Amino acid sequence: MSKKSYEEINAKIKQGKAVVVTAEEVIDIAREEGLKSAAAKVDVVTTGTFGMMCSSGAFLNFWHTKPKMRMQQVWLNNVPAYAGIAAVDAYIGATELMEGDPANTRHPGHFRYGGGHVIEDLIAGKELQLRATSYGTDCYPLKKLEKTLTIDDLRDAFIMSPRNSYQNYNVGVNCADKTVYTYMGLLKPNMGNINYSTAGQLSPLLNDPYFRTIGVGTRIFLGGGIGFVCGPGTQHDHSGQRTTGGLPMGGAGTLAVTGDMKKMNSRYIRGVSMLGYGVSLMVGIGVPIPILDEDMLEFTCVTDADILSPVCDYGIKYPTGEPPELGYVTVAELKSGEVNFAGKCIPTAPLSSYPMAKEIATALKRWVSEGSFLLSRPAVLLPTVEGYERGE
């Protein structure tokens, strides 16, 4: 079997000679030319996803003030940021609500603005209101600060998200007899509709299902800029059930990611409001997959018809903590607009954007083709299925 190293692939990228295709284009190439010749030809396959990723946030540093301050409590546009770290550092989380938000007191709440929107507004270069208070110390006497700032006034601003880019994801349905408002959107009673959230065949971690090329230090597209994989995200699960083709049949792998917000583009990172649920952040991520050998090429040929996602009841079971899975459907069925499930024909709607996922995979393809984006060999790969030989 012919093999390529990271070094060989990067040398070709630098010369502008690498053959780079998206995770959808590669399917057709392999069909036409066969796996072997496709593997020899293609150097990099680019993936993309653009979906709601609640476990996201950003570290901000406001520069030292004069006189100095050990910020104890921090708000941006009235959204609290966590300030239990050093003097002028804070962490703004995607799902943080604005102070005084009525939340679900009048159900379903609207959640017009929150942490996700703060992150989007910073990246968009908008002005935000900073407010900070402190108890004052001998070294940090200032007790109160209010100012208007943009991202340019911050010393540092980087995304540091504990869990993004789920490998596969639940499909939401509601078995209860009343409408529920969930992070999977509005679900009508008695299985009236289905919402799903996956990039399917473009999904980064479904194109490398055993994480042969993704791990600590993998250079990625993050929010329109360049980011890196920090390691497995929280709840990364490599031990769950898989299809005969080796694809996980549930959430499975996740990524912790980081990247400089000052170089991001708010087209690819957006604050969102989920009726009755709260605020969150839609994040655009693209991971380049090096075609090290024929096996890697074959993995990237995954199609929507191969991917099984668990249909979960968000009306009764999910909230109580019972296993919510009712069965499985393919992503191809979900994308068709309706699925036959439990003897019913149920209309479907997506939550994550397929057109944007495609745009991200295409943008990353351009970056790599132009020679401006090199692939990095991970320092440590993500944990994989026990006994699976990755040839490290």
Next chain:
Amino acid sequence: MSIDNNMVDKKVILRFTSELVEQPIVYQLVKEFNLVPNIIRAEVSPEKKGYLLLGLSGTEANYRRALICLQQQGLQVQSLVEQVSWDEHLCTQCGLCTGVCPSGALYLERPSLEVRFEGEKCVVCNMCIEACPAHAMRLDV
């Protein structure tokens, strides 16, 4: 010419419940009020609740009389001075709204899964305005 003879071309939504579903509403509009109806969309649920999105043209006087008559029969009449608009720049193309839109005004093009909005089909139910995570759907009055 009196103002009442002005010709109008309006859009209305008629919402009805089970008892009214059998009534020949459209026939009545033509016969009694000389209006030209254009059924843009109609939907009746299994519980026999439903709505009719109608274009109506005729004289202003007849149009007004027809609306009153329909209301007297127990129909809920909403004339479409309100309009829903879609801000393409704010839209993330997620597609979530297509799952709540009852009229098919918001739908996904296949296979591209791009979101499309056809304002003429909209029945101004406000569902998308509530559900759109990106605040891309707006009510214009």
